[in-house]
Amino acid sequence: MKKHFWVWIVILIFMSSFAFAQQYDAGVQGRVIIATDKTSGGHPIKYPKSDKGKVTAMEVVIAPGAETGWHKHPVPVYAYVLAGELSVLMEDGQQLQFKQGDAIIEVVDVQHNGINKGKAPVRLIVFYTGVVDVPNVIRSDKP
Numbered sequence: 001m002k003k004h005f006w007v008w009i010v011i012l013i014f015m016s017s018f019a020f021a022q023q024y025d026a027g028v029q030g031r032v033i034i035a036t037d038k039t040s041g042g043h044p045i046k047y048p049k050s051d052k053g054k055v056t057a058m059e060v061v062i063a064p065g066a067e068t069g070w071h072k073h074p075v076p077v078y079a080y081v082l083a084g085e086l087s088v089l090m091e092d093g094q095q096l097q098f099k100q101g102d103a104i105i106e107v108v109d110v111q112h113n114g115i116n117k118g119k120a121p122v123r124l125i126v127f128y129t130g131v132v133d134v135p136n137v138i139r140s141d142k143p
Contacts, residue, residue: 033080034105038105040098040107041090041096041110043110046076048076048131050131052132052133053131055129056136057127058128059124059126060123060124060125061123062084062086062114062121062124063116064118064120065117068114069113070111070112070139070140070142070143071138072110073128074108074109074135076130077127077136078103078129079106080103081100081101081102081103081122082125083100083122084099084100084118085099085118085122086099086115086116087115087117088104089112089113090110091110091143104124111140113142
C-alpha cells in the first residue's frame with residue numbers, strides 16, 4: 001500500500017510541474033527557488049489574521065561594512081538576494097549566511113541584524129506581507 005502511495009505522489013508532482021508549463025507559452029519557464037513551512041531561523045511560518053492585508057515590495061541595498069541594525073518584523077517577510085553576501089545575526093547568537101540567488105524566509109517577532117561583511121553591496125528584493133497600519137519593521141537596541 002505504501003509503495004502505491006509514493007508512486008501517486010511522484011505522479012502528482014510531475015503532473016503539477018507539467019501543468020505549470022502548459023499554462024504558458026513555450027518560452028516561459030518556472031523554477032522553484034525555495035518551498036518551506038519554516039523561516040530561515042527554523043520557526044514555523046505564521047500569517048497575520050486580518051482583512052486589511054498589505055504587500056510592500058522593496059529593493060534594499062546594504063553597503064560593504066553596513067548593518068541593518070537590530071530589528072524585528074511583526075509580519076512575514078521574504079527576500080531574494082540579487083547580489084552580494086549577507087550575514088544575519090539572530091538574538092540567540094545563531095548566524096545565518098545568504099548569497100546571491102538565495103531566498104530568505106525571515107523570522108517573525110525575533111530580533112536580528114543583517115550585516116554586509118563583504119566588499120560588494122548586498123542587493124535584496126524584499127516582500128513584506130503585512131497589514132494596514134502595522135509597521136513592517138520595528139527597530140530596537142541589541143537584544
